[in-house]
Amino acid sequence: EVQLVESGGGLVQPGGSLRLSCTASGFTFSRYSMNWVRQAPGKGLEWVSFIGGSGTDIYYADSVEGRFTISRDNAKNSLYLQMNSLRDEDTAVFFCARRLCTNGVCHFDYWGQGTLVTVSS
């Protein structure tokens, strides 16, 4: 059974840092690209970042470029998001999601339960 479990959320002051983790099980982690998606309270879904299976292909949303860093450790079946210079508007539930591409068409087939990040003084 595929499982994705996020951790590392919490309360942080503006300008602070936080590192999120997503631990995967039930599939060969290195064969899949992974993403972070966030959802501010009462708002819609916002894609944050992508990392390819080998870790070499990386993309970010403009809203986090230069402040957030995505990484992975395939030996530990883990995905990470290092978040620096946090702002009030980064307050959200952060989900990790597996991206599956078949014949050039992609989708997010599995999601974690999310971890809440609150940025407030």
Add this chain to the structure above:
Amino acid sequence: DIQMTQSPSSVSASVGDRVTITCRASQDIRGWVAWYQQKPGRAPKLLIYAASSLQSGVPPRFSGSGSGTDFTLTISSLQPEDFATYYCQQPNSFPLTFGGGTKVEIK
């Protein structure tokens, strides 16, 4: 960037109703659309991928159609467990983008 515009933002419907949600892409994205269902406090769940392919385990009352810039999610006969928020997504071209969501509420 490819913008995904969903409509309506909310719809009130009764059990047994047919519900249609539309999603328009700002440029031609062929058949690269996925649809997700999200219930309060829960993670999104994949319903449809590649515009019209039903994810395993999803009831056949859900269907998707469209190509190019215009896409549709249809629930043929709304069930109590379908009251939720639905999102379209273009998952192929970076930055990946979601529609704003459609909340399906009880009438």
